[in-house]
C-alpha cells in the first residue's frame with residue numbers, strides 16, 4: 001500500500017528541516033527575457049528554480065491557473081516529474097470540485113501529483129473522488145487569504161458559527177483516510193489561531209506570507225499541527241525574488257527560499 005501523503009510530507013519536512021511550500025506561479029510575462037526562445041519557457045524557468053530551491057522545499061505548489069494552455073500543461077508535466085526526481089512532493093493548487101462525473105474526471109490529476117486544493121462550496125459529493133484517494137492529500141479551502149474572504153466565509157449560520165467554521169468541522173468528518181487538510185490564510189492570524197483550536201487534528205496549508213504580507217509567526221505557530229506537519233507557502237516572494245537579476249534569477253530564488261525557511265524555523269518547536 002502506498003504511504004499516505006501526510007506521512008510522506010512529514011518525512012520531507014524532517015529531511016529538509018523546512019515547512020516552506022514553494023509556489024510555482026510561473027507567470028509567462030514575468031519570466032526572464034532570455035528564456036523566451038525556449039520551447040517551454042515555464043519549464044526552463046521552473047527547472048532552474050527547482051535546482052536552486054529544492055533543498056529548502058517541503059513541497060512545490062504550482063497553481064494550475066498559470067499552466068492552462070497546451071504548452072502550459074506540457075511545462076507542468078515536466079515540472080512535476082523533475083520535482084519528483086528531487087524527492088519533493090507536488091501539491092497542485094487547482095481549487096477543484098464539481099458535479100459527480102466532472103469531479104471524477106478532475107480527480108484523475110491525482111495520478112500525477114501528491115496533493116490538491118479543492119473548493120467545498122458544492123458539498124461533499126463534489127469532493128468525494130478526491131477524498132477517496134487515501135494516499136493523496138486534499139486541502140479544502142476554509143478561510144482564504146484574499147480580502148473578499150469576508151463576503152461569504154464569515155457569514156453567521158442559523159445553526160451557529162460561521163460558514164468557514166462549518167467547513168472546518170465538515171473537513172474533520174471527511175477525514176476518514178487521514179488525507180484531509182485545510183487552506184487557511186496567513187493574512188487573518190486571529191482566524192488562523194481560532195481554526196487551529198477548533199481542529200487540532202488537521203494539517204493546514206497557509207498561503208499569504210511574502211507578497212500578500214501575511215503573518216509568518218502566526219503561520220507557523222497556528223498553521224502547523226502539534227507534530228509539526230503543515231505547509232507555509234510563498235510563491236512570488238520566492239520565484240520572482242531575482243526578477244531584476246537576469247540570469248541570476250534562480251540564485252536569488254534559492255536565497256529567498258532559504259531565508260523564508262530560516263525565518264519560519266525561528267518559530268518552529270517553540271511551544
Ligand SMILES: O=c1ccn([C@@H]2O[C@H](COP(=O)(O)O)[C@@H](O)[C@H]2O)c(=O)[nH]1
Pocket residue numbers: 023025063093143144145146183184185207208209210211212233234235236237
Ligand atoms: O487563500 C488562498 C488560497 C490560495 N492561494 C494561492 O497561494 C499562492 C500565493 O501566492 P503569493 O505569490 O505567495 O501571494 C497563489 O497561488 C494563490 O492562488 C492564496 O494566496 N490564498
